[in-house]
Each structure stands twice: as structure tokens, then as C-alpha cells.
Amino acid sequence: MTDIRDLNATAVRDSMDIVSKVQVSDLGRPTPCAGWTLADLLGHMTVQHHGFAAAARGDGADLRHWEFAPAGEDAVERYLAASELVLAAFAEVDDALETEFDLPEFKVDPPRFPAQLAIGFHFIDYVVHAWDVAATLGVPYVLRPELEQDALRVALAVPNADNRLAAGAAFIPALDEPEATGDTENTPALDRVLRYLGRTPDWRPPAEG
Incomplete structure (x- = not known):
């Protein structure tokens, strides 16, 4: 079984490649995350890294590590x-x-998860956020073949419950239930991941002007 840390590192480094394309003039662009500009999205992505890093060090319960700030x-x-x-x-x-990682943003009591599961959360979050940034910029994002099955497995394990309706939820309700995704054999794994986690795979930035 592949170490979830290796999968996560690949996804995060792919996100770094895409974020490196961002210019200051892009920060006001709308994103697939409703109501968020690219500055908001990058601020969220950055603070989540800090929060998860603190959790890995045993300090995730300190809410200061999770305080959101829009990117400058x-x-x-x-x-x-x-x-x-x-x-x-x-x-x-x-x-x-x-x-065990303390992840206070997860609305459960106690918000504590074994590292294997917690890093899986981080992995799928950055697969999706890499796509978010790429879609915002209008550049391609290709989910690496070696990540496809694990990304799909982790995504489909995320409960499609009422907590997705809460303010600040990581994902909105699924566009498709897993059993209703149609021709799954011929549907790209990334599209299935995105739809199950509330994203529209063919999202495009609104036309300017």
C-alpha cells in the first residue's frame, strides 16, 4: 500500500506548480468556491497547511494555527x-x-483523527484545490494516473451529510451520489472526485466585460 504521505506530497507539489503561475493581478478573480476570490482561496489553502502542520506536531488544538487571512x-x-x-x-x-491529529475545523467531538485518515483529508483537499486554482486561471490540471484510484477512494469516503451545508464547510453537497454517477467506467476519475465533492468539472471563470 502506498504511503498516504507520498500521495499527499505529490498532490501538494502539483498544487505548488499551479500556484506558482498566479500573478498579483489574478488575486481578484472569482473561483469555483462560491463567494471566494483567488486571494481568499489561497489564504485558505495556506492556513490549512499551517493548521495541519501544527496538528502533526501535536499542537492542532490551538486555534491560532487555523486563523484565516486573505492572501496579499x-x-x-x-x-x-x-x-x-x-x-x-x-x-x-x-x-x-x-x-492522532487535532483538527478543530471538523465539527465532531472530539475533533481527533489518526494520522492516516487526517493526511488523507489533506490529500484530497489539495487535489481539489489544485483544480480550483487551475480552473480559476484557465490552465490545465491533470490528476496523475498514480493518484486517481486513491483520490477517488478517499473522496467517496467523505460523508455526504448535512455538515456540508455548514458555513465554511470544506465541500458542498455532492452533485452525484456514488451509485448515480452514470457511466463511471468512462468518466474520468477527476470528474468523479470533483462532482462527489460538490464541484462542477466544466466550471469556467465568468466572461469579463
Whole structure:
């Protein structure tokens, strides 16, 4: 079985490549995340890295690590630095991946998850957010073949419940239930992941003017 940290690192580094294309003039662009500009999205992506890194170090319960701030002109640099921070923190987790992460943004009591599951959450989040940024910029995002089955497995394990309706939820309700996705054999894995996590695969930025 592939180490979830390796899958996550690949997804995060792919997101870094895409975020590196962002210019300051792009920060006001609308994104697939309703009501969020690209600055908002990058701010969220950056703080989530800090929060998960803190959780890996045993300090995730401190809400200061999760405080959101919209990205400024140094958005790309901050995101790249936060990415390296979280990858380094995950690399230090014991290889059994049984360490518990405190993830207070998950509305459960207690909000504590084994590392294997917590890093899986992070992995699928950054597959989807890499696509979010790429779609915002109008550039391609290709889910690597070696990530497809694990991304689909993790995505379909995310409960499609009422908590997706809460303000600030990571994902909105699925556009399709897993059993109602139609011709799944011929539907790209990324499209299935996106639809199950509430994204529209053919989303495009609104026309300007």
C-alpha cells in the first residue's frame, strides 16, 4: 500500500506548480468556491497547511494555527513556504501513522483523527484545490494516473451529510451520489472526485466585460 504521505506530497507539489503561475493581478478573480476570490482561496489553502502542520506536531488544538487571512501580494511565496512546512511536518510523523491529529475545523467531538485518515483529508483537499486554482486561471490540471484510484477512494469516503451545508464547510453537497454517477467506467476519475465533492468539472471563470 502506498504511503498516504507520498500521495499527499505529490498532490501538494502539483498544487505548488499551479500556484506558482498566479500573478498579483489574478488575486481578484472569482473561483469555483462560491463567494471566494483567488486571494481568499489561497489564504485558505495556506492556513490549512499551517493548521495541519501544527496538528502533526501535536499542537492542532490551538486555534491560532487555523486563523484565516486573505492572501496579499506575497500570496504565492506564502503558499509555497506553507507547503514545504506541512510536508516536512508530515514526514516527521511516526511510520505507523497512528499519531492522532487535532483538527478543530471538523465539527465532531472530539475533533481527533489518526494520522492516516487526517493526511488523507489533506490529500484530497489539495487535489481539489489544485483544480480550483487551475480552473480559476484557465490552465490545465491533470490528476496523475498514480493518484486517481486513491483520490477517488478517499473522496467517496467523505460523508455526504448535512455538515456540508455548514458555513465554511470544506465541500458542498455532492452533485452525484456514488451509485448515480452514470457511466463511471468512462468518466474520468477527476470528474468523479470533483462532482462527489460538490464541484462542477466544466466550471469556467465568468466572461469579463
